[in-house]
Amino acid sequence: MGDPKPHILSGAYRAVWRWHFYAGLLVLPVLCLMALTGGLYLFKDEIDAAVYRPYERIEAGQQWASPDRWTAAASVGAGGRVVNVRVPDRPDRAVRLTVRRPDGEQRTAFVNPYDSQYLGAVRYGGVTEIVKQTHSLSIIGPWANLLVEIVAGWALILVATGVFLWWPRKRDAGVLTVRATPPSARPFWRDVHAVTGLYAGAVIAFLVVTGMPWSAVWGDRFLGLIRETGAGRPPAPAAASPWLHAEHDDHPAGVGWTMEGAALHGGHHAGPGALTRVLETAEAEAMARPYTVTIPTDPTLAYTVARENKQVQDARSLYIDSDGAVRADIRYDQFGVGAKAFEWGVAVHQGTQYGWINRYLMLGGCIAVWLLAISGVTMWWKRRPNGRLWGRLGAPTAPPGPRVRAAVLGVVLPLAIFYPMTGASLIVALALDRLGRLIRRRLAPA
Known part of the structure; x- marks a missing residue:
């Protein structure tokens, strides 16, 4: 040699x-x-666009129907309870709603936001969810x-x-x-x-x-260390309740790893028109589309509206009462240094940053x-x-x-x-x- x-x-x-x-x-x-x-x-968006095209392409309209009619249509059509709603960023795209059936199975339903017509449903997450589950083992x-x-x-x-x-x-x-x-x-x-x-x-x-x-052992230890040292999620606003750990059904969707499982008391009980008021507030607060609204099963919890962002600096989560009042507005610049590094690594890993x-x-x-x-x-x-x-x-x-x-x-x-x-x-x-x-x-x- x-x-x-x-x-x-x-x-x-x-x-x-x-x-x-x-x-x-x-x-x-x-x-x-x-x-x-x-x-x-890495090509999740392109794969989803191809798979969802038969359900998602619609004629652009002028004004939305009531969002509560969207959930009613999806609940009847897919046979379950709506747990979150994804509002698209294009006027010619349907609203996606995640529906949990009584047997625990989840479906992704599609509803025309202008006339509340139910367009169909597919297995939750479609092809990319299977890819994701296989990737994570x-x-x-x-x-x-x-x-x-x-x-x-x-x-x-x-x-x-x-x-x-x-x-x-x-x-x-x-x-x-x-x-x-x-x-x-x-x-x-x-x-x-x-x-x-x-x-x-x-x-x-x-x-x-x-x-x-x-990962289970190292990942949990790393996240725990970030939170214990104050380098993770920001403290809850003084006017709101402390952060709560949401149960599985109430986990906010799309909030990222830093805010995963974090919920706030809403202060008001949900009732008719609650989703409509939450969406009106999100739009008034200039929440950039697409975003996902999580509908909690616990009526005392706030709704969570999370922006679907590509770059970590665009991360934003709104916590909104059922009467439309904002409880918290959490953005990336409020994260601790550990959480910022963590979220940046995930975004680069997924090829979006x-x-x-x-x-x-x-x-x-x-x-x-x-x-x-x-x-x-x-x-x-x-x-x-x-x-x-x-x-x-x-x-x-x-x-x-x-x-x-x-x-x-x-x-x-x-x-x-x-x-x-x-x-x-x-x-x-x-x-x-x-x-x-x-x-x-x-x-x-x-």
Whole structure:
């Protein structure tokens, strides 16, 4: 290889390579799934527009009918209670209403705002909701958030060990460009793998880190820390009640992570015409469309009107009594520094903060994950050994020595400590690795 210190460097290199191999083996299938669904979700608006077109396109009119007639039409048509209403930003688009049926299933209903005609309903969220649930792994069950943290932590280990392996040494290898070797040769795929990791590694790491708030252990701890230190949501206005934690059915829609679950007492009981008065107030307060109005099941809670924004600095939530009085007007500049960073990371992760450049940069990261997986599997296939069952994985051998172990721990251990679920899975991986070596020794010929 031509390394300046072959015994030390080759041992450390092989040890880090071994963990890079195992990290890829553990998480690349799930990471590829998340990259595929994440890439699709970047085009949520375009997908929704195509899917909803038969229901959403209407003839523009002059004046809305009463919003209470919208909810009545949706309730009858979709067979349930309306929990929120999305007011469109174009006059030739229908109103979307989320309807919860008695069996708990949710539907997205469409109503013409000018004559209150029910236009139809689809499964809640449509195609992009399925994509979102698959991306977050929530489609597989309640423990999915734990898996998200494990996969994200190991993905960072992949990036960190990949940087170590890429680092230029005195050897004949592609560092910044792919060497002119035949595509059938292993060096070509090695260079594709290394150069792709070099140029896309930072984007992949960013996607992983900004996706961690969705995880169970680390995400909850991070959010809790932000709120405990006063760096999160702003205090409730003095004239309003303290923030309440809304029950599941009353969770405000579209308010973002910072204000998630935050509700205020409305001070008045809801009655006929309440939604109409709330919308009149939202329009009078110049709430930019599109926005979503959450209709609480608890009649003492305020309605929440949340702007559907692309850039975090445009975030705004109004809390309005059923009689139309504003209880609170919360904007981005009122957030603490932690909440601002948190919301900014989510917006960039979703490709909306900086327009099309942001979107296609994140898409590039998703494509790079697949290219890294394909090139990695191709390299393994070309060097796979033929032998006993326990040798067929083709993992690099684990060289002995404290300096070698220190090299691995220096890369892996900080990430395992910072992300608890990754640390727990690392202990399991070490135990399985040890068990595998013991079995191989037993099976080795005398």
